[in-house]
Amino acid sequence: MARVVLTVCLVTMTASLGLADRLILVDGREFVGVVSVDGDTVQVQMEYGTIQFSASEVRDIEWKDTPGAELDKKLQALAKDDLKGLLELAQWAGGNDLPRQARKLYERALTLEPNNATARTALDYAWINGQWRSFEQGLELARNKLDAGHYDSLIGDVLPSLEALAVSKDRLISIRELLGQANLRGAKFQAAAKIFDDLSSKASGARSVRFAAIAGIIKDNADGLYVLDEPYPPTAKLLTAEPQVLKAGPASLSEPLVLEAALRDRAKEEISAGRKFIQDAQKADDPDTAKARYAQATQAFDRADALVPDIARSYRIEIVRRRIAALRNDADLDAKAFDKEMASLGKTGMVSQAYRNKVLRLIYLLDRVRDNLKQLLEVAKPYPRELVLEAKWAELDLKKLKEMREVLTGELDGKR
């Protein structure tokens, strides 16, 4: 009777069931895993692999509770103030692929004992500066201590504790950067240079460039003395709203503004190198050399922007404007070719095939113009404010082109 019921069930069940179950075959063999049934096929997924059987080979399936259901049962059996049981259950949930539920249980444990170390640790807290803190809270504390000049406590206590929560590379980099800054501001220049050097190899992209530059600046000025050629911020005299001002002259790299000024000096060098590449590109005889020089210029501007955000923006726009001019030039050539073809359209008698070919040629030329204009819009896209005219002009042209193309394709279809 049981066999009949099972067979009926196996036949009617189509959805897969993700359960930790026991499968018993007709020949008496047993398999424990996640059993799923699909039509006449029964599959059991085990740690070492998956096996399939036909339904007729199966004598019985012992479905087990899902971990979620099991957790609910265990929780119901638990006394409300049983901290130890709660923690054990949370650990069990964590081990049974129920992280969300585990987290809730740990949080519930904290309501019983707010400073419970097991729950706090499991919930990504660390004991920092006499208090349990999350990574974000710890980072905020570290930044406040840096601003307040409490470098020793930061280096000796806060940051090492915070490192326990550095579960990702990004977090570790943030912590090490603060450590580097604390050493620098505490005038431990050699240690700071070493940390930033290390960070430059760990980080990527703009951050890596910035860390490498900081390490370089400290190494080049091992005594911590940096001479500013200009007051900083550079707009301080011009825009009186600037909050802090460094006079030109000698200053210590342990002052945060001095490091900013030094980074700006490095960015200036990159811009100068980039400008030189642009000049070389303008002088280049062949387009490939010009393209290569523009690419080098862009790289230099990337480095400058990594040191001072957006400092090279206007130079990038300059390069884009040149690219737009080249695209416009190409588009104009195709537009002229289109006009020439158009001019000859009604002048000579054409058999329908020749006419059709002529229209196809016109469409081809229009498409070339359109592609150039679309490319133009693409390169202008990152600078909507600065390149508004170029973009608007291209959009209007594209609209006209679309209308012309519709007329031409209509003509083509009409001839069919």
Add this chain to the structure above:
Amino acid sequence: MANGSRVISASLAIAGVGICAVLAGTEQRQGTRESLRTALRDLQAGQYSAAERLATRLAIDPAQPMPRAWIIAGLARQNLGQYASAVRAYRLFLASSDKAEGREFVNRQLRLCRAALDRLPPVRPPSARLSEESVQQLADAGAETFTESSEHFVVRARNAKLAKLLAEESERALVRVCRVILAGQEYPHSVEIHVWPDRSDYLTNALNAKPWSSGNFSFASRDGLAVRRIDLTQRNALKLFDTRMLDRVLPHEMCHLVVAELFGDAHCPLVLNEGLAMLAEWEVSNHRLELAGTALAGKARIPLGELLVLRSGQLRSPEVFYSEAYSFVGYLRGRMTDRQFGDFLEHMQGGCSFADAAQRALHVSDSPQFLPALAKAWEAHAVDHAQMIRTLRGKAGLTGPLPVAER
């Protein structure tokens, strides 16, 4: 075996001494760096004597000399008025530093120290150096034309003394225009200066002279060569020598000439062109500064955004435009270093907008807020400046130019 023990003991002793020496060296370095920071703090706090003593000691420390400390010693000495020894300190710093950064600053300080040592007199307009008798003589104009030349100028005037004076003053004005106003531009050309006795002669003979003007500059081509020329008027309506020609018109037109050459085919906004030319004049114009501030505080104001794009045919209120141009360009020039201003002109010449050129020259992140912030800062300054001029005029009961300098 005994020998072996002795060798080990000796090695340990040497290693111990070595470690001690390294530790001592590290400590000493730390100590020296701390002292350097102390010297720097003293300098920044205005404790110049203490800063000078400590920095000099660090710089010449026989155990571990720190020659970069000379810059602190130099700056402290300069602030103490010890210019000659400041120059020595700066030179020692330059000799010890192979870095690019800092050189511009030190060279600037060296120039200031040397100027202080040379006790250069304050800049005075040329007419202030003329006696009454000379002024009377300079009003003479005969039939004969006298020619005088200098490195860059060939001057033709109907008065020998005036031709000679102008040859000298033109060179002075050119130096002022190129070095001071235009932040170190070169001008490797020759210019003809024609001085006409009266306004009617000037209007008849000068090339493209505007009816309201008393001086102008022009470019022409003669025998395939470019001819640069400035035309001036010698006497005013009362037949007296026009000192304004020396103090204002000559440097003004010369500045236009140099700027025109510098920009070539590129567009130089009228506000910049006229502002620079007015700045080149030897006398500070408190009248213009007062008018600019008054206009900016009232309804007649021309906002910066408009000021930057106005062309000569579009001026509804020329006097306000010129006053604001003078005030604005003076503000800009006075608040940028020579290098920044030179870069700014280069970017303007390269076709940048005003905001782009200024931000590029300052090496700051591009921001749409830059121009509004600049306008706000300048306007506030101009209004304050005008108020100060009015207050001084009220207190002193003066009617003429006041000793208030923009730069």
